[in-house]
Amino acid sequence: MKTTILLFFYALSFTAFSQTDGVGIGTTQPRAKLEVAGDARLSEGISIGIIDNLEDNDTSTFLIQEQSNKIKTLDVSNPTGAALGYIQVYEIYNPNEDWVLDFDTRVNANDFVLNAISASYDRELDMGFNSTIPYYSAFISNGTWHITADFPEANNRNPAELGTWTVTCLIYSKDLSKQFGRVEIPMAGNTTGAAANPIVD
Template sequence: MKSYHAPAAILLILGLIANSSAWSQVGINTTNPRASLEVAGSMSISNSVEIGDYSGLNDADASTFLIQETNNSIKSLDVSNPTGVALAYIQEYVIEDPNLDWVKDFDTGIDAVDYVVIVTSASFNQELDLTNSAGAADNASIPFSSAFIKNGTWHLVADYPQAANIDETAMGIWTISTLIFSNDVSKQYGTIGVPMSGNSTGSAVSPIIN
């Protein structure tokens, strides 16, 4: 009579079935599984993993993300922790007593390699008057604010073009709100040159996102 040796994978499956039938919980490299299946050690999955039942996130629930590092380790990211790492940050800058209504260059010190800064809103607390430049009486002015990169960090600029404080002795205050993204969780497409050839309308050759 010939004898056959079952492949290791079949023996493992049979062992899991037997173990599951006896204790209703399966443990790999552990004799005390804390769930229906617990793997104590590394695991490699070559195909997809299907999750049968999962509940939605409620407003009161703490949301946590799992991030894979370059060394294949996994870290948890708890965005509900106000002092911890987050996917994005909201920062308000209150800039007091600039030159009239003009903030030419404010260095936030935020590294432009690791982060992206976007100005979401800006307001100035002083009453303004148009300048005495030629033709200014026929013009209007809207606030201009933006973030830009200089010497490796993000800077802010804010101004009312062709306008300035009526009371030049008053202390003006700019309130600038920014949204700060980590480059780890955002995708940078770089710069796209758009030749308008003197026209006021144009269109992209192809969208960056389909």
């Protein structure tokens, strides 16, 4: 079996500069084995060599493309830098007994999604004749995310006590998630139902 390798050299619209330590396209001083100064377009796939596994003390960095088409790094090991997602704990103390009607997180609802994933209250409650479970949620008002929390039909057993709600939220950029539209489900008085089509397949 005979294998033929054909090499074609085209007159390219750029000049490549070769140095002993690298090749530069559009630059005379490449800072790596290959540096392209300007836009690059690939019509086929690109092959990436062997990447070693991360060790426990290594840091991992993500690259994301912003709406301006710029690439930025997300160093998840840096607690003060940008990240894929954020976990924020709000300690809301001394509300009106156990009731937080509206707490404005001031997180921009146009850029971020905020989910209240857990909540707890630290005072004993007077349940009266009705049992109750904690109610908490996140909602959008005037372009920012807000939190509400309450034990319906219950109050502090000792009204003079100062209670604290601890609400844990998951916050992530809308650039990192796909936002589906609202789906209306007519139950027609039944207790069971099914979606007409799955939102993902």
